Amino acid sequence: MAFRVTVLSAQDAYLQHKVGLVDAMTLDNSMRILKNVWLVQPVYRALWLEQAASIAPEFATVIDAAVRDVPLAKASDQVARFQANLANVISTASYNLPN
Secondary structure, three states, X not given: OHHHHHHHHHHHHHHHHHXXXXXXXXXXXXXXXXXXXXXXXXXXXXXXXXXHHHOOHHHXXXXXXXXXXXXXXXXXXXXXXXXXXXXHHHHHOOOOOOO
């Protein structure tokens, strides 16, 4: 669900930029998140293949181009990476965390 929300948010920024309601930075930020956080992961590319038909063709073309332009990352264990980052934050925190 979060992936679809990100796609629709990027589409919104794309459309608003197209008619001059947002600047290039706003569009760039939305597209960078989509490309560099989501579309680099194999699982989200597979989800894109499932969802592409439900997105307006004009913006689907934009995403398809992004998929072609962004290198695919190796699949990673995001839960393990998050747990390691969380442990690091907790171990270096200068305050007491609630139980």
